[in-house]
Amino acid sequence: MKYILNKKYWAPIALLSMMVLGMLFTSCDNNDSEGGTITITKVFLEDVNSTVPDREVNFARLGQLLRIEGSGFTGLKKVYINGYSTYFNVVFVSNNSMLVSVSADTPISDADPSVRNTIRFVNDSHEVTFPFQIRAGKPAITSISNTLPNAGEKITIYGTGLTEVSKVIFPGNVEVTSGITSDEDGEMFTVVVPAGISDLGGSIYAETSNGGVYSPKYFNFKKGIILDFDGIGQHSFWGTPPATGMILGTDIESASIGTGNISHGKYVPHRPSRLTSIAAATGRATEVWTGGTGVDNWRAQLTPYIPATTPLDKVAFQFDIYVPDAWKDSGYLKICTINNFNAGTWSGGVYNYIPWLVDGKSVAFQTTGWTTITIPLNKFYQWSKEAATFETVLTYRETATYQNFGIWFENADVKMKDVLGTASEVEFPSKATSVKVYTDNWRIVPLDTPVYNDFN
Template sequence: MKINILNKNYWKTIPFLGLMVVSMLFTACENNESVGGGEIIISKVYLEDVNSSVQDREVTFARLGQLLRIEGSGFTGLKKVYINGLSTYFNPVYISKNSMLISVSGETPIVEATEDVRNTIRFVNDNHEALISFEIRSSAPTITNISNTLPLPGETVTVYGTGLTEVRKVTFPGNIEVTTGITDGDEGKSFTVVVPNGVSPDGGSLFIECSNGGAYSPAYFNFKKGLLLNFDGTGSHGFWGASTSMIQDVDLESASIGAENVSQGKYVAHRPARITSFAAATNRDSEVWTGGGDWRALLTSYIPATTPLGEVALQFDIYVPTAWKNSGFLKVCLINNFNGGEWAGGVYNYVPWLVDGKVVPFQTAGWTTVTIPLNKFYRFADADYTFEDVLAFREAATYSNFGLFFENSDIKLKDVTGVDSDIEFPSATTSVNVYTDNWRIVSLKTPTFSDFPE
C-alpha cells in the first residue's frame, strides 16, 4: 500500500496544532482574567483606627463611617463593592492585588436592609463575585444632653443623643446600675430613666448600654462639688444696699414647685414677688450674687486650671412655668463689674426663647438644667483659652462676685448669633416668672468608649 507522505505529515501536525489552540485559549483566559478580574478571595477584614493603640485590628463587625482594610486576593479589576446592598464608593488608588481600603458609608442601610443582603459585603468584577458575612452596625451612640443633671432620687430624667435604641442598662456615678424604669424615646434620640438612690455626690458620667453599643455622658451628672450657690447653705448668697433690683435673702422662695423634677429647698425668683413687672427697654431689673468665692480653691482639684475652656461649663437649674417669649433675658456675670446692657466682656446673655433666629416660646414642666460652656462668654469666645484664664480674670477683679441679672432691653439678632443682621426684637413690659437654683461649675469632658477595650 502506497503511503502518502503528505498525509502522514498532516497527521503528525494535529497534536501540535491542538497544543497551540489550547495554549491560545489559556492565554485568552489569562488576558480576560487580567482585564476583567480574577477570582476574588477574602481572607480577613481589619478596622483602621488612627486614634486607637491598635490601629490595624482584625474585626468581625464595623460601624457606619469606619474605615476597613480588606485582605485577600483578586482585587485587581474590582468594579463594585456592595455593603448591605448599597453600592459603596472606593478609591482605586487604595487597591492592590491583595488588599484594599473602603469606608462604610453613613448611608448604609441597617434595619432597612433586606434579609438577603443584611450584614454582608459583596465584591464584584467582570468575571467573578465574592460574598462574605460581616456585621454592619449603626454609628456608635452618643449622649449630648441630660434634662436635669442634679435630680433627686426617684425623679425621672431624659437623656438626649443619637443611636439611643433599646437602652438596657444605665450606670450612674458610684457604679449604681439600673436596668428597669428605662423607656426609649423617638427614633433613638432620647430615653428616660428613673434616678436611683446612692448616686455618688462626687458626680461623673452616665454610662449607657444599648443595641448600638455603649456611650458616656459628659462628666457632669450629680457633680455637687462644683456648687457655687444653692441658697440652702452651700456657697454664700451676697447682697448689699437697698436698691429695688438687689435680691435679698427675704426675696428667696421655698414653696415646692415643678412637676417630675421639683424644687430643692430655697431658690431665686428673678422677678421677686415684690415686683409686679419689668418695664420695656430696661437693664439690670433684678440682680442676685454670690458672696465672692475662690473658684481656684473650690474647683481646681476636680477641674485642672489647664483644662480647655470648651470643656468647662456653668450649669444651673431653671423653672419657667408659663411661656417666656419676645422679651427679657438672663445676663450671667463672671464678676461684679457690669451696669447692664453689655454684649461683650465677661458675660453671657441667655435668651432661651430665640432659637435659630426665631421666637420659640420657652417653658418647662419641671426644673431642667441649662449648660453654658465657659468659652461662650463673650470675653473668651475668640481664642483657645483655658480655665486658668477665667480664674485669673476673676482674681484680678475688684469685686469677684458671680451673679445673674434679669434684663429687659431690646435685642439685636446679630448680638445673639454673631452673624450680621438688621433684625431686632423690641422689648415689652413683662411679668414672666423665671426661677433658678443650684449654680455650679462642671466638667464637660466625656470619657471615650471603645468597642474594643485596649
C-alpha cells in the first residue's frame, strides 16, 4: 500500500528534523568553541497554526519563533534583538540553522536607534548585524472619538499598538499621509478628516510601525441613520402642548454648538430650554421618539448592509452626544428599542446609558465637542444573556404594538444592584438637575472588523 504525505505536514517535519540534527551535531561544550565567520541568508517565521508554518519573512513580532538560516552558528555565544540579549537554546543550533524566540521584553520604539530593527549574532571572534524589522503585538482600534464627523475636523482613534502611524485610509479609498499625530505609547492617534469619504461608510485603515489595522465598519455609516432631525427618519411626538415630558418639534435646536467636532444641523436637547431643571425622582422626564409603526422599517433599511443573521455583538446602536458642562450624580438616558416600557425599567429591549457612573463611582462626564457613543445590541438587557442575532431584534420590533425607537431622560435613583445584576447596597439617590445633554444622528451600525493579514 502506498502512502502520500500531505504537504501541510512537510514544514513541521522538516523543522523537527532540523531540531534533531541540531541536537546531534551541536556540541554540548558549545561555549568552548570560538566559532568562525557568521553569515545570515534567510529568516523564517515558525507558526504551526498558519497555513504556511515555515514562512520566509522580513519582520517579526514579540513572542514569535524564528528559524534563521546561514552559516557559522557553531560556537554562537550571544544574540541581540534590538539590542536586547535574547536567550536561545544551543540544542536548537546547528552550523547552518538555529531557532530563537523574540522575547516579550524586547524594546521596540524605545530601542536605541542604532540597534533598532536589527539582530546581532556574536561568537568569541566574530559578529554580524542583520537588519530585520521587529514589531510589537498586532495593533488594534477600540474606538473612534467621532464616527460621523464633518470634513476638516480632527478625530482621535484609540486602541493599542498604534505607534508611528504613517498613513490612514478612509472609506472610499481616501488617503491621508500628513497631519497625523501618534501617541508614543500607541494608545491613540489623531487625524484630520478629509473630504470625499464614501457615504456607505466602512472601516478606517491605519498603517503603523507595528503593521496595518482596521477599525470596525461603522465609520461614516450614513445608511444606518434612523433619525437625524434633518430629514432622515421621522421625529414623532404626541399629546396636547404644553406636554412637559414630550420633546416637541418646537424643542429641536439648530444653533451651531460644540468645539472641534460641531453639530450637524438640528439636534435634540434632552432638557429643552423651556425646562429650567428636572426634578429628582422623575421617571420619564423628557422623551423623544421615531415615527414607529408604519413608518420605521429597519428590515428594509438595514439588512442590505447588516444581514439579519449577524450576531448581536456585531451590531450596535450609535449616536453622537454633546455635554458642555459636567454631568454627574443623577440622571441618565434610557434607550428603548420599542415604546413599551415604564420608568425604572432595567429589563427588556432597553439600555440605560449612565456615562457618569465609572467603576461604581460618580465621575463627571463632559465633552468639548460632539462625541460618538457605541452600544452593542447585545448589551441591551433583553439580549444580554443569550446568543442572539439581528433577526431577533428585527422580529422583536416588528411584533411590537408601538414600534417607535426612542430615548428618554430619566432622573431616578441608580442602584448598583440594577447596574451589576448582582446584590449591592450602593445606590445614587436622584437629585434635581439642570444638566444640558444633546444627542443627534441616531443610527444602527455594523461592528464587524476586517482582519489585517501580515502577509497579504
